[in-house]
Amino acid sequence: MGLEQYKGDMDMCCRCSTCKFVPMQQVSGFQYANVCPSISKYDFHSYSGGGRLNIGASMLKNGFNYTHKLLDIVYNCQMCGACGVSCNYAMDMEVMAPITEFRIKCVKDGKTHPALDKIIAGLRKNDSMVPVTGKRGDWAAGLNLKDATKEKVDVLYYVGCLTSYDKKLQKLARSTAKILQKAGVDFGIAGDAETSSGGAAYEMGYEQDALDQAKKTMALIKQTGVKTVVASGAEDYQAIKVLYDKFKLKGDLKVLHIAQYIPQLIKEGKLEPKKNLELAVTYHDPCHLGRLGEPWVHWEGKKVPGDRFVFDPPKVYRRGTHGIYQQPRDVLKSIPGVKLTEMPRNKEYAWCCGAGGGVCDSNPEFAQWTAKERIEEAESTGAEALVTACPKCEKTFSAAIEANGSRLKVYDIVELVEQAIE
Amino acid sequence: MTLSKEVYAEFEDVVGPEFICNDPAIMPSYYATEFAAVILPENTAQVQAIVKLCNKHKVSFRPVCTGWTGKFQAGVVLLDLRRMNRIIEINEKNMYAVVEPYVITAQLQAELMKRGLHLNVKGAGTNCSAMLRGHGHLDQSTGGDDRNHLAIEWVTPAGNIVRSGSLGSSDEWFCGDGPGPSLRSILTSATPPGVTPGVFTRAAMKIYHWPGPTKFPIVGNSPNYALSEIPANFMTRYYSFPTMEKMWQAELKIGESEISFELMGFNVAMVAANITTSNEEEEAAFKRLSKEVQGPGFLIILAGNSAADFEYKKRVLNHIVNAAGGKSLASLEDPRTEGILMCQCIRISASIRETFRPGGAFSSIPVMGQRDLTIKWAIGAGKAKEPLIEKGLIVDDGGASFGWGVEQGHLGKTEIFCKFDPQNAVAKQAVQAWHDEQSARAFKERYFALLSPGQPEEIGKALSNYHVWWNKLQKELDPNRVSPEGGALV
Ligand code: SF4
């Protein structure tokens, strides 16, 4: 069905422009009122969530005219979901789904972005969304971790491509493993056998590749026999939990992000962050852990004929309400000496780090522009450090901090927890 | 009409290649029209240069802010004012704020609340331009329409820059009428023009005292926002009355006693829309609330400057409501619902949930005039909606209209909606017929006349040949006819 199934939703767009801003009640002043990086950078209405829907609706009706400008609009979007949250405060309509389907259609029609094609070629060849150096499981050397493909374990720690291969980010995998070890969790990794989750490929528009990866990853998970997967990357967490469910592949697998799992371990008395870190922090909600991380809702129904846009059975929209917002904050609050101050844009209306939707590869300058705005917002809180829960965010922020000479430090939440439980 | 390469290049020289586009891909995002080009000026000088080029090449232009739906002729140059988004000044002492067109009301409002100040929020919503002229829920305490426009900077259709009021004789924005030219009768609209041709590039908006918190204590995640507590000396209630007449009498007395911060003659369908997060919830709430009310009603927000002031206002309100046989809607007194409604009505001004969400589109007949007369007309217009509701062509809102008194309340706004599915051609046609009939009836039965572009001569003649004068003015202001009128695009 693709884009066609969202015709009614796209037709609903009233062009109110709310999707350009944080929800109106949360507008805290002149600054930080914007929520969509794309319209904020490129200004033409076409780059906003609503603009994209209006283009989609029109092209469904009048045919697809793939101009250079159209592809510029399509690929300069972080697929961050912020427009959907702001729209769905008031409107009953799908926003992110048609935007995603439009991109999928572009890819199916061969209207791809060369930088993203290159990434996908790498995925098909090496089963990785990032360049491969060494082996996938090299990061675990010396940690004495169980191989979940060989030994029976309760929990599979899914590491993800970026954390596995990026030398600067492998520390996150090691921190996560140490935390799980300290808590006495019976866990293992898949090491070299781990496959790319495919989540990023889906957002880039390569639906079939994402589906292929989902099948491979689920086959691996089934082979390990675990009932619970813990991911440290927000994108992978969202892929396995949400996308695989959409693909009807997840079954009853329990999927947790490490930032969700840690408070549970603390509550059970298995972890105790004791060390005083004396650090003023602010927390960046990764899109995939927050608004995009809320569970998939399986729904099939029909519009009730007549006046109202209502459905039988009633349609449940994913409005960003049920993302993982509180647990990472609970973790930070549990660490002695950590003082958390919120940024003006937070939780379901957080500003994206800039890397999503393949933008970090297709338009690194735009990704950095977006990250810079977040860095400035973080600095405005007086925090010494920006804490996140996603390797891609950390990578993007680190580059922006370096490029802009900021004194802000950036940490993944696992790095702080590891320090606090030492 | 497309622009020749040479003409396009001239426009491009004004804004730079990044801020002009005529690619067909972008057109559908800007209303289904083939614009000659979409241009994003950054400042008044660029607007002026663009308008002058439009005159030179006899190309029509239309400015637009955040948007909403609109109709445009093909071949028009669209000025998307998005880059003109600065708050120029907040003058706390003289109680005004100067803004460019793309500052949205929510931004200015948030800045003002931090300073103990507020502004009139238009019914279109806080997602729309802060510079917009019009009416809203706060009209009782702030006045509406041109009351809130002070000095204005205006690029006329011929490309001249006119600075009205005090700005015409100094650098000060404090007054719309002088010292300097008062153009109140011409500058009838905000940006982009609904009636006034040309472009308003900066305007001073009157601001008011705000006795509430610097920001609302919002808890929860969208769309389930609520207030952790009702701010001190604030109260929101909905009162229904046995008859429309009694409701209006109460509204009038409230206006005269100057106790309300916000008074909005919502019908229960609008209340239901504002307190719910989906259409299904809304339908159920509408049915439930319809059973609870005894007749038409209004929502009122009291804001006390002190505990004593709050007590006084509450006492006066009770006295007025009791005398008119009013009854508070008990289910809305629940603090959670009260907080939702309060924040929704102050910070958002309702709008999207009650207009577009239920069916996807709405048609409206808004009128400013003597409340008792316009209410009488609205009762008839509501009755005329009933067959459409019965046939399932429009959303069931009980056939109700809504409205509110402005300032002391004799004058006010009355409006009636038909919410419908724009994809349903039969519904669309029926709503258009209803709209035409009810507008015509308003004039025929001498309730009021709707002055709109292309107004029939008959109406103009009945209003001191207004249309003749307006056409003459337009000819003077827009000799090349490059600034066509259209609906107010908020
Ligand atoms: S997508 Fe939603 S918020 Fe954006 S313009 Fe359309 S209706 Fe408004």
Ligand code: SF4
């Ligand atoms: S997904 Fe994010 S970047 Fe893309 S249009 Fe929506 S808010 Fe903008």
